[in-house]
Amino acid sequence: MTKTTTTDFDTLRDGDTIDGPTFAVSRESIRLFCDASLDYNPLHLDDDYMKGDFGRTNFGGIIMHGMNNFGLISRMITDWLPPEGVHRRLETRWVKPVRPGDVIQPTASIKARQTTHKSRWVLLDVQVRNQKGEQVAVGEAMVEFPSPTGAAA
Template sequence: MEKTFDIEEGLRIEGPSFSPTRETIWAFCEASLDYNPLHWDDEYMKSDFGKTNFGGIIMHGMSNFSLITRMMTDWALPLGGTHRRLETRWRSPVKPGDTITPTGIVKKIKKTEKANWVVVSVQVKNQQDSLVAEGEAMVEFPH
């Protein structure tokens, strides 16, 4: 029996929320070997960076990437799909105590001889509904 492909453009995908803490940010420092003082040094973060002052440590931007990847995999894998590509842009910093949530909207479906390719517009917003990251993901659903 042939599997039915019933994903349509406009479908909304929601991922789990995440609230970074100083401890989870430090754990990402250790896991990624990225010990940039932006992520752990309060004294360093009192400085101005050109016209920017973050007012404290910030979460790694790659944590947004990880949260989006989890959302895409949690959605696609049970449907037989494989998350193949993700491109993101960071829009604003995330600090300990924020709560961020990823979402996606199916933007385009391309059917080829071997698979259905789904392009998803992705975003991460914080608790104030401010955009912190955005981009595009691609998922392959083999026939």
């Protein structure tokens, strides 16, 4: 496994990895995401609400929006892709809550590559880990590298 910063499709290999930016989660960053997403669910804002059991889970305090993981993964992918590349699909599953004080980082590994008549495709396994190395989100993404003679569809 090698870390890749290249976005040259022909030099990519299965197992190559990509590191995304780290993100320090704070009450302020959670509040800003509430404002941006218009999601003011009390599980992101209200410590008193989160003191008890939430459904079958006791989170022990407010938690970050899961979609913030999605945003970090998207940023990693779009920062890595060449300008003509297209981020086509991203599916994630939240594994563990993220709390203020956590530092998270997305990573990806190349799972498969395929060339078609019009494009070249890369399938990525993606994940987000916290400062303890625990997975907080996992998923899969697909990106498109246009063929040298064609444009992305």
